[in-house]
Amino acid sequence: MANNKKKSARRAQIEQAVVYPIDWLEERSGLIGGLKYFLFRKVPGDTNWFHTLGSATLTAFLVQLITGVILAMYYKPDPDKAYESIRHITDDITLGWLVRGMHKWGASVFIILLFFHMARVFLFGAYKYPRELNWIVGVLLLILGMLEGFSGYLLPWDQTSYWATVVGININGTAPFLGPFLSSLLRGGAEIGPDTLSRFYSIHMLIIPGAIIGLITLHLYLVIRLGVSSPPWSKEAAGADRPEPETTARRGLTQPAPRKGIAR
């Protein structure tokens, strides 16, 4: 009996040791509460596996982010060295082939998952009020994802990537009015020169990823704020048990404005 009591006292001590730093952090930042709010928020009971495509896309992006940062440790964006450094990564450096392969194939996985996620949102009608803005943010993310593909394709600096990029830049150049401006901007001059490769490298690993991270943050914020939508076959009417907004509330800002013609 005494032994048992002692054991539970130790247990309490250990618990105390675990909980204390968490409490310390929570008291000073509220981060733990925020994390709980993010992870344990309510979702409709009839969500299904299709609803995981968004987080799958996010995971694919994180893989690109991490493998890309590591590849940047070995890659040299210089016309004389780029091809050789890619060969060095693939053939010589331990596990280089794996990380480069993950980045190369992961790029396609990211784009494919983007489209699957987009198709899910479209077919479920999840882009409708009040989630239109999140659709627009998603389209911007799709465009930036494609630009990542375009700018990353040049970096191996072999014949395929060089000529594909020449053609890609010149296709941009044939756009009416602003085309010639755009192609000069991409090349960094009238001709592809020594700075074009490092320009694409900077766009690929700094400018666009920064924009993508910002937009993903906004995308997730809107998901948390607006909640996950039910599938179209759901028996629960959307918003059926939503309390009537109080008259003092600013309708249309903190609460969706009540709409006519929706079956409640």
Add this chain to the structure above:
Amino acid sequence: MNAGGESSHGPPPSLWPVGFAVGIVCILVGLVVSWPAVAVGAALTLVFGFLWIRDVSRGYSTPPPEAEEQEPSQPALASAAPETSEAATYPRSKFLEGATLGLGAAIGAVVTIPAVGFAVVPAFVDQGQPDIDLGPMDNFPQGEWMITHFQLRPAEGDVTRRVAYIRYNGLADNEPSFTIISNRCAHLGCPVQPGGLIQPDKTKDQKASGGQEISITPVVGLSSFTCPCHGGSYDSEGNRTAGPPVRGLDRWTYKIKNGNLVLITNYSVSTVEGTGANAVINKFRLTGPGQHVDGPEQIFYPWQPPT
């Protein structure tokens, strides 16, 4: 103070922001099209910006109608009435808010404008083109096509390596005449290939006076040029014969210096009539692949004066 209280506290509707916006658009379009348009745009922006700011700031010098009489239901306000009327002339909080935003914007602009300019403007500065010495004219026998490799800018290395197809046409009016065709396809910029028998074993490598390696390979029986990317085809004068290109192949201007053939600059071509030394070439300023220089589609691209 104005009589009556129906007017709102915000600045009155004004046309100045519209003029301001037109000025900004003028500057941006001018950056692409021409410098005088930039100057006009800058002038518009400055004038309308000044008028706009004057209009907005006038709202403070003539105080807005008093709020006391409109909101009699709030008794707390009545006791503070003298204070509000004093504050309404120009509240300190408003001044501090404006100062923070204004100074912040100014500091932001000082940092951002050079940085963005550094990223964008160098792409549009004409860097000129050094002359390219291809060595003695004897390398180019009369009537034979030569594949010539050279570097546009030897200082920038092999990334500027280019190819031209060169044929010596003999003397015309006692001046040596050359046909010098760029290998950049007029569709999307892939390298066009010569339709003829290439003789790599007769390649001549030589150091030119510029210090760069020039390689010259003869082609026998060249009758056409074809692009491997999308099948654009050209005749031996560079006229488009089939496929997607929108004009003929670009050409080079040249001069003879101390008996050496020297490339000067390249230009775009719509069509060529005739052949060799007698060819009549419809020249235009150099444009990117896929951009029309003639025909109705040319209105979509910056204007190309025929040269």
